[in-house]
Structure formats: structure tokens, C-alpha cells
Amino acid sequence: MSAVEQPVTPLERDAIRSVGTAHPRVDGPLKVAGRAAYAVEHREAPYDARPLHAWLVQSTVARGRVLAVDAARAVAHPGVVSVLDHTSAPRLQEGEDRELEVLQDDRVDFRGQIVAVVLAETSEAAREAAGLVEVAYDEQSHQAAFEETEDTYEPETVNPEMPARTEEGDVDGALAGAAVVVDATYETPVEHNNPLEPHAAIAHWDGEVLTLADSTQGVHPVAQTLAPLLGLEQAQLHVVAPYVGGGFGSKGVPHAPEMAVVLAAMTQPGRAVRLAVTRQQMFALTGHRTPTRSHFRLGADADGRLVAIEHEVLEPTSRWKEFGEQTAAPTRMMYAARNRRTGHRLVPLDVAVPSWMRAPGEMPGMFAHEVAMDELAVACGLDPIELRVRNEPDVDPETGKPFSRRGLVDCLRRGAERFGWSERPAEARATLEGDWWVGTGVAAATYPAMLNPGNEARISAADGGHYDVAIGAVDIGTGARTVLQQIAADALGVDASCIRLRIADTDLPPATVAGGSSGTASWGAAIVATAQRFRADHGDAPDPGVWTQAEATDAQSEDHALHSFGASFAEVRVHRWTGEVRVPRLLGVYSVGRVINPVTARSQLIGGLVMGMSVGLFEESYRDPRTGHVVTQDLATYHVASHADVRDLQVEWLDEEDPLASPVGGRGIGEIGVVGTAASIANAAFHATGTRVRSIPVTADRFL
Amino acid sequence: METRIRLTVDGRQRETSVDTRTTLLDLLRERLDVTSPKKGCDHGQCGSCTVLLDGRRHLTCLALAVAYDGSEVVTAAGLTGSEGDDETLHPVQQAFLDHDGYQCGYCTPGQVCSAVGVLRELGEGHPSHVTEDLTGPVAADDDELRERMSGNLCRCGAYPGILAAVREVAGQPAGGIA
Amino acid sequence: MRELDYHRADDAAGAVALVSGDPEASFLGGGTNLVDHLKLGVARPRVLVDISRLPLDQVEEVELPGDSGGGPGLRVGANVRNSDLAAHPAVRSGWPVVSRALLAGASGQLRHQATTGGNLMQRTRCVYFQDVTTACNKREPGSGCSAIGGYARYNAVLGASEHCVTVHPSDLAVALAAVDAVVVVLGPDGERRVPFEELHRLPGDAPERDTTLAHGELITAVELPASAAAATSTYHKARDRASYAFALVSVAAALELDEAGRVADVRIAWGGIAHKPWRARVAEQALLGAEPTEERVAAACADELADARTSEGNAFKVPMVTAATQHVLQSLQGGRR
DSSP: OOOEEEEOOOOOGGGOSSTTSOOOOTTHHHHHTTOSOBGGGOOSTTSOSOOEEEEEEEOSSSSEEEEEEEOHHHHHSTTEEEEEOTTTSOOOOOOSOGGGOTTSSSEEOSTTOEEEEEEESSHHHHHHHHHHOEEEEEEOOOOOSOSOOTTOBOOSEETTTEESOEEESOHHHHHHHOSEEEEEEEEEOBBOOOOSSOOEEEEEEOSSOEEEEEOOSOHHHHHHHHHHHHTOOGGGEEEEOSBOOOOTTTTSSOOHHHHHHHHHHHTSTTSOEEEEOOHHHHHHHSOOBOOEEEEEEEEEOTTSOEEEEEEEEEEEEETTBOOOOOTTTTHHHHSOOSEEEEEEEEEEESSOOOOOOSSTTHHHHHHHHHHHHHHHHHHHTOOHHHHHHHTOOSSOTTTOOOBSOOOHHHHHHHHHHHHTGGGOOSSSSOOEETTEEEEEEEEEEEEEOOOOSOOEEEEEEOGGGOEEEEOOOOOSSSSHHHHHHHHHHHHHTSOGGGEEEEOSBTTSSOOOOSOTTOHHHHHHHHHHHHHHHHHHHHOSSOOTTOEEEEEEESOSOSSSBOEEEEEEEEEEEEETTTOOEEEEEEEEEEEOBOOSOHHHHHHHHHHHHHHHHHHHHTOOBOEETTTTEEOOOSTTTSOOOOGGGOOEEEEEEOSOOOTTTOTTSBOOOTTGGGSSHHHHHHHHHHHHHSOOOOBSSOOGGGGO | OEEEEEEEETTEEEEEEEETTOBHHHIIIIISOOOSSOOSOSSSSSOTTOEEETTEEEOSTTSBGGGGTTOEEEOGGGGOEEETTEEEOOHHHHHHHHTTOOSSOSSHHHHHHHHHHHHHHHHTTOOOTTOSOTTSOOOOOHHHHHHHTTTSOOTTOOHHHHHHHHHHHHTSOGGGTO | OOOOEEEEOSSHHHHHHHHHTOTTEEEESSOTTHHHHHHHTSOOOSEEEEOTTSSOOOEEEEEOOGGGTOSEEEEEETTOBHHHHHHOHHHHHHOHHHHHHHHTSSOHHHHHHOBHHHHHHOOOOOTTTTOTTSOBTTTSTTSOBTTTTSOOTTOOSSSOBTTBOOOOOOSHHHHHHHTTOEEEEEETTEEEEEEGGGTBOOOTTOTTOOBSOOTTOEEEEEEEEOOHHHHSEEEEEEOSSSSSOOOSEEEEEEEEEOTTSOEEEEEEEEESSSSSOEEOHHHHHHHTTSOOOHHHHHHHHHHHTTTOOOOTTTTTHHHHHHHHHHHHHHHHHTTOO
């Protein structure tokens, strides 16, 4: 089947019937009853026989060579089938991704790297045997501490392909002449995505086709990435992911465990092999957010108008695979100032590879920027909202393009009204209620509207006025399965009940990753384009069986800057005795274009705010520099927000549509809730106590 | 070492041979194909594996199956009922649907079981960390529900929807929540 | 996890005989800590003796025996689940600190599983202890202490040694230290009573030993003497997350004032501070007979903490536990419990 290219036109306003309605989540009944099948829970063919259990053995040194893997005791353990190591694993084709070169050589690049895989009849045997594998190393010296080193360098680009450095005007001159200067350093720690479903997959190799039920944010990206390394045609990889227990970026690209289970399955033709990564193993093997150190210099005139913005970032990458978090990217488009400089420098460390975590770049970068803006407001004696209003740019400062919609001020004003901002005392440390210091804070949020090329949809007419709509998109909990049905309904001009949607399978037309807040726009564009082509080709009363497969072109304006905006407002209480920090109120107001489904959108935005609070208050991985080992490798030492932490938490969005950003009129909502939230909490904590905290998490010990 | 045990799982008698090392969670998921309880941490730190064990909410990851011979296990899948050929949802499950108290759904069966347990504990007058007066009656207010549900983590952050769901069922007459 | 033999005990004496006679045997109670350790490889017994069905599940109001101090009190069976103990009316009115400490610990599910005896025997949550790929003297004597110079946020500030710097994780144990509980222990040679402060030990040069119990000795009950102070007692647990988190520091305190508002009786125990629940006897002495003002409490805590040793990662515990103690004693004066 081949796709046609179809210039897409945005959904007409009067065609919108299902979009925008509170359609309940279509997979809800399965989920609340626990009947949705996640990766290793698949029991249909070819996974129906009792699968073998794989267990990963990880390196205990940060750098060196594997001298020998002694599996004798492991293999002798009852139920153990085999132990794979770099001498016995199937060979991969040459690739450019060191992370996926699992068991291909004796090199150890980081602590926790996969050095062997045990296969056994039961998980008990596999786990025990993994502990019996003895690995001898030639250990080499390593660098795991995040500090300036001789090896620090400036990369050519940062994620995904942005220039590492930008410069405009005379920053140093403007700072020298500025009436007010904020010069401070802000830090964010190592963070781990920690979806509740650990990475997991079940694989089956029949000698021709590799079938993989994976916990991933993109089935086609997994097949596209793994197939060439395995020396297979992409059609020989059949990947499905009908239900995925969250990802938050960590399942956005295949990581080493997926390759490990695939290699293991290829040694056992005809037998399924399952791998459930343990929570502890996730801290080494499934990506993390690199720590960031942002040095900001803001210069302003006496009434708070910025004359210079400088944001210099220092952050680690792994020595063996570069990942530069685009921490300064939002600084380039956020506020007006004639003189501006941003740059990233990377410290290569012998550590696991950093990767995507919800709002890479924006989350740490906007934490730094928005606390710096709060400091500037204090230094200028200005209300922090007024300061931001005064620094609104007319056009995108980076590209000079007009914004399709710049909703920041509207979000700030609406939020201020709803939050009761006018009641706020101007001075910090002004309110003590019982045992608690009370304060409020605000921060801005932004996220780019991304629309990925490479998506196709297929629409087939079925009996009874039904339509089969197929695309390889994945619903990681976002509600894609529900909103794509709504989009298809309106694009075809039929009731949503007439749409039978299939997703999450590489047998379906190709789709890009559920990441970067791009899914609904990217997959939706393909569905809208296909519907338009379908109607053009087959009319309004198509014969059952006719079908169209198309890819959208011209889906997004190239002449505009396309960004979502938001404002988060936090009330923070700091215990006057113990310093414990609580957030009784949190409000986010967002400008995100058209909301396709208010039910799932609200949950997405709330979820972003909760994670923003969580990174603001709790989340920090401790990587022991002596070993390169993340020792806080569970959910008791890596805290994420619990029920008790989330109190009066509200979200709201502005009523708008943005056909320039996508044919469905939306700009994406998955990430923006996590942007700025931590800064609003740190700013509120300052307002409560008078203590300025420039790094997250904002913990009790800062206030003693 | 293998031992034979008997369990009632979601109303069904199951007799099986288990490795004494097998956790109740792995027995359910890997041997009995009862995958409604989820493995989120295998470490007692997330609540995804929560079931009702002899009527009380219980983690299955920190339980050796052999020690629970003779017990009754009810998972989220076992909370559903039936009307004719149709499956009907437990009021707590329906409230989760009505309030969108989940996203990815992975923690959801554990949250549902925990909520059912919380409502029973409230009915029995159990206090919690946030109960102001330890010697008085306990109320099913939001603070109490949040605290009591805190052993179930949700990384999608669906807590406000979950709270609304539990609150709604807590407000119903006791007969509606059993 | 090694392959395991499993025995369900019929009576306590039989269980004690089985375990005390086999260095590779362990008692299995609620399992919340041991099953975790089996999976992590931290504990590698060959035999499990399941005591969870022994009929040690009663809470009784009793006259305590002479070697528990005599007088009215409560006898709590070792298998009483944490949730049931916290909810027991006699505990809620007579020993609120015990209810409060239990309810501040773990989660609703875990409290249904965890037993009174098991709670006291739980082991540290030090990240290195729980990770068999790192050195830890408690897990593997002589291998070294990774926590020294490593992740320090939860480390001890009092009573640590060069061999171990970790803390005891139990909340209940801190409360029991404050109310002068007595632990009833059954061994191969019969029953003995251990004053609570003598149950847990400081690490010294044998951090592998958490308690003073011999292998095979089984806690069968805990006895709580009644007192006016115990009835005016409470617990504050300072933690990062609002729930379901181990303590940074915690304070269990019981207070009785005389008519002039001076301290007639005070018991203070600290959690998150040491390898054992830390009974703050020096601070108590400093407060007896005085008005418990903010300043005086701070000074008393300073005396108690005179030998505190901290690193950058846990230095906050000294001011935090001081402030938490001030807060708790102030709350008790205000009638909160």
C-alpha cells in the first residue's frame, strides 16, 4: 500500500462536532477493570506458549573491559536455559548508536550497562541466576562527577538539532550599562522519568519475522531503529504497543533493554522471551534527564525592561553517546531584549546516556529563566506579572517571525484573576498562618508546537456507514485513542460512533513518536488529510471496501512562530519549624490552541502540573561520583508526588484555535504543564520565607 | 521447592503448585494469567500490585504466595459484576471512568482496589495520619481520602480525578460501596 | 533468591526451635521487609519459618508483670498488624504517640501486612545496604561502608561508627522508645523481657547486628505501661513527601506538666538520627522541673546533640530535629496529641 501526498486544509469550524466535546476515554472500561494488556501481559499467538524469562546482568564498574563472564553457577541453577554475553550474543550490523550495541564487545561505558542476559523458565530462576553470573573486569578510571573538566566542549547542536549557541547584539556592553542586573546560577538535578509501567517487552522470532509487544511511545520508530541493526527489513519487525503504562520520554526511543530481549529471542526461535526491566534497572538503562547548571545574566533598565539576556548552560552528556539537552532553547524566544546570548557546553561523563524526559530543554531552562525573572522583579520593585508584560516581544525574538498566537499575557492575567493575585502582599515573609509561612508565586511556561512529517493514515469504507481508520500512533495514556477517533469523525463528517480506529501496530500506516507534544497534531494532520483525499476520491457515499492512504503536506505554517504558552501560580507553605514544604494550591492557565477533548486534555495538563510540582519539590537522583552509580534507584528514595501532595490543583485553557499550527487547530498539550511549575513553586517559597532557592528540588533543609 | 496451594482468585478456586520463592504477584501474573495487578516497582513502593486479600487491601509484591494458602484474592478484574452477558463495573470503577481518574491505566487496578479498601476502613472507623482527633469519629473528607490513597502512586498525575472518584463513592450510602 | 524451604509454624516454641537451630533459617512475619530482601539478595536464608499465623494477634489491657514495671498497661501481640494497632481504641486514647507513629509510616496496604514484631525487626533502608553491588558492612561485614562519603541525606548524626552511619527506619520503634515499652522475647531457653531502649543497638564494630536479640529469639509481644505522660503524647515526622516517605527526622514525645506549667514528666525519642531510636535522656533531664520554653527546649536539644557528627548531606538534621522537638513540645502544651 502506498500513500499519496495530500495538501491538508485545517478542519472547518462548522465541521467541528465531535472535536471539542467531552468524549469519555474509549479504553476506560478496560483500564479500570485491569483488562487492558500491557507489553508482557500479551498471551495471544505467538506469545501463547509459556515464555522464557530474561533477566539483565549489569556492569558493576563505570568504565573498563569485560575480561570474562563466568556463567557456570548460573547455568547450573535449576530452570536456567542459557546466559548470553558479548561472546555469544547474535551479531548486529554496524550502527551509529552505541546504546543499542548490546553485548557486541567487551567495552563497558557506564555502570549498570548490560553485560549478560540470563534466560530461564521462570522469573525466580532468572533473577537468582543473574546474581550468580560472575563478571571479571579490567576496570579503568572514570569521571562521573558533574564538574568542569578538561574535556568540556561545545557541541555543534543540542536536542533535537538546534544550534548550541546563539548571539545577537552586545550583551556585555548592555549589561555594563544596565540599571539592574541579575547574575545567578540555577541548577536542576538528575531526574528519572519513572513511568509506572517499567520498560518491558515480549519478543518472538520465527526465523523470518520478529514480533515484539513493547512498552514504547512509537512502534514504527522501534522497527525503524532496530531493523537495520538486526540486518532485517523493516517489514520483518512487527511491533505492537496497544497499552503503554506511561513513558514521559523514556520510551520515546528504543533503549538497550529492547535490543537485549530481541537478541535473546533470536537465540530461541519459536519461543517467546519476555523481559520486564526492574524499577532499579530503569535508573541505569532507560534514560534520564541530565542535570543542568544555568548561569543567567539579565540586564534591565530601571522600569524593568530587559536590555540583555544571557543564558550559559553547563550540563553532562555521556562520553559515548552525545545528548545535549536544549536547556537554553526557550530563552531564545521568551522575552524581548536587543542583546542576547545563549550557549550550551557539555561535560562528557562515563555515565548512562541522558535522553528525553517530559519537556527536555523547556523544563530545566524555564525553571532557571523564570526564577531569574522573579529575582529581577524583586530587584526592580515590580510585580512579577507586570515585569513579564513589559517584556513581551512583538515578534519571535529568535526568528523575527510573528507568533501565530502569543497567549502569555492572557494566561497571566486570567490566572491572576482566578488565583486572587491582587491580594498578594508585595513583601516576602509577610504571612504566617499557624505553623506555616505562606507565599505565592508565578512563572511563565512555553512549549513549541511541533508537527512531525512522516505520518500516514488509511481510511477504508466499511458496511453500515462505518469507517476503518488506521494509523500506527501509540496511546501512552494521553487519550490518543479517543481524540483521533473524534478527529476522524469530524474530518469525515460522520458521528464518532461510525469510526473504528486501529492504532499501535507496525502493520498500520507509519506514525511518529508520541512525544514532543506532537502526537495529536502530527497524527491528526495525517487523518485529516486522508479524510479529505478520501472524500475527494470516493465521495460522501463510498462503496464498502474503498480506501485511501495519504500523508499530509503543508500541515503547518512556516511563516509563523508556533508556540504554546502558559502561566502557573503556586501557593506554598513552609513549616516554620521543620521547613517542610507543601503546595496547597496550584493553578495553570494555558494557551494551547484548540482543545480536542476537554476530558483528556484536562488530565494531560493536570498531569503535567503534578509532575512539575513533583520535580519542584521531590525529584532528584543521586549519582555517586565514586562509582557512577545512581544509588537512589527506587521510588522510596526517588520520590514522585503522592496523593497527599496534590491538593487544590486546577487547570484552565483559553478558548482559541490555531489553524496555522496544525489542521486540527491545536498546538499540543503533553509537556507544557511541566514547564514553569517548579519555578512558580520556588518563587512562592521565596515569597513565603524570604529565602531564595535557585535549585530544585525545593526541600525542607533549605529553610532551616 | 514446590508446594501446592489453594487460593480463591476473583471468585474462582485455583489450586496450583508454586515455587516457594514465588510472590503472590508473580503467581497471579505469570502462572495464573491474572494480570490485573500490576508490577510497578516489585518493592512495596508504588501500590500498583494492590489487591483485596481476605477483604483488606494488600500488596502482592511483598507476599510469598506459599504463605497465603487458603486466602481469598480479589483483583480489580474481580470487582466487576455481570448483568446478563454484560460486564458491569463496580461503583468505584464507574466513578474512575466518570472523573477520568487515570491516564495510562497502569496504576489504575491498584488504585481501584485501594479505594475499595479505603472505603471499608473508613466504615470501620480506622484513623489516619491526618485525623485530627484520634478518639473521635473519622470523616471521609478530602484530606483523609488523599492521605489514605497515598500508597498508590500515579505517575500520570491523575490524583485530582481519582480523588473526585473516591469522594463520590464515599458520599454514597454504605450499601453502594461494598 | 535462593531456593527456599518453607515451614508454617504451629506454635511459637516450635518456631524458635527451628530457627535457633539453623543459622540459615529466618522467621517470616508480614513479609514486607524480608520478602523484599529475598528478592534484592540482601537476605539469603535457606529456610523460612512462617510465624504469621501464630495466635499472637491480641491487644489486651492487663496488669503488667513486675519485670515490665508493674501497673496497668497494654499487651500487644507480635502479630498484631500495624493498622489494627493504630486503630485500637485503647492505643488511641492511652498511647496516642503509638497510633500517630504507625499512621505516619508506610501506606495503608503495608500497615495491613506489617506486624508489630516485624516492624521492630525491620532493617535499614540505606541505599547501599539494599544494593548488593555496593560495599556495606551491615550486609557483608568487613566490606566497607559506602554511605560514608556517599549519599548522606538519611545518614545518622548521633552514635554512628566508622563502620556504619545508617539509621533505623521504624516510626513505631521511636514511639515505643518514648513510652518505655518492654519487649517480650521467646528464646530456646524460655521467655525474657527487654526494656525497649535495650532492644536496638548502635553499630559500633558490628553493624550487622541491629538488635540485641540472638538468632532464633522471637518477639512475641510488646508491653506498654500506662502513664499520664503517655496519654499526652504525639509524633511528628518530618519528610520530603507529605505521605508514604521515610523520616528525615522524627520526634516522639510524651509530656506531663505540673500545675505551675513546669515539666513533671517528659519522654523524648528521635527517629532518623541514629542506628537505633534515640531516647533523648540528656534533653529530658534538662527540661525536668522547668518551663518548656522554646529557648529551653533548644538548649536541651543542643546538649543532647553535643556529640553530633554530620556531613554536608545531613547537617540539616541537627537544626531540623531541634525545631521539630520545639514544635512537638509546644503542640503537647497546647493539648494536641
